[in-house]
Amino acid sequence: MAGSLIKIQETTVSSATANVDLTGIDDTYDVYMVKLYNVVPSTDGASLYCRVLESGTANTAAKYDWADVYMRTNSSFANEAQENNTQWNWQPTLGSASNESGQGIVYLFNFSNASEYSMFTKEMTYIRADSSSLTGGQGGGVFTDATNCNGVSIFMSSGNIASGTFVLYGLKITS
């Protein structure tokens, strides 16, 4: 099967930006993927958040659930989960010092299907701000509203995104 991973949008942040909106999700592909790397917050210790976009507008309702295994080298792993939040937390307490940045791969499911909840899986790796330790999470989440979502809005819990690259792909899994 040729052409299974297709780039849709790429945004590189080189000056402080409040949010990166990746749009273009529709029924063209079955699954979408977000690649992010070299992500640095303007505010040290801010967390990388995400909301769904509906017709280009971020939904701020308390309908975001997520759970993951939170891995780190400086203390025991933790199982973390939240329900009815107003966003997903993709990278908690991201560092901004030299050589501290965030990277990850996220798969998006059912976003354009108005009959199903939108869901994601994530694999994140980054340096945590308070300990400069290697940190990451593997898990997933759901937006508990069956609605048509055309993208994601990625932003920091406080302050701006200082730098980073964010790429949206379509993943064709049927012939």
Next chain:
Amino acid sequence: MSESLKFIKKSSTTSATSSLEVTDCFSSSYDVYKVIFEINSMTAEGVIAVRLIDGSGVDSTANYDYAIKHIKDTTSSSESRVTGNTSWNNIWYGEGSVGGFVVMYVHNPYNSSSHTFMNFKNTGHYLASSTSTMYGGFGIGVHRVAEEITGIAAIQTSSRLENANILVYGVE
């Protein structure tokens, strides 16, 4: 629209070795790479580690941090948390001809201004005192040197890696 997952290079072994290397697979062409380790057979039970290749060859100095969640079908899960190691160790574990796989994303390897990060998942099988055991897991790692990394290697210090392939793709 063009395919964004670009095959770059493959290295293979069909005889027992301590190091299977893919050289000159990372470059300025891509920032993120997908690396698939296909382990077809081991001469005996053993662990696979991963090291990176820089301008001086395979880096075996204490530059590697990693954290791994180990999952087995016979016992409860466990974790590894290691800093300043000479490799990303325990990336895979198995024996015999059942083999297994690792899917790893490598971030920023060729960026001399950034450390190299990775995340991975694995699956395999071995016999623990004759008990059939599925072994898998997932984890993260960082190589704490800001330098150009050009390649990647699977390490089996007792030369038990008998038949394996490493495939490297650029994620454009």
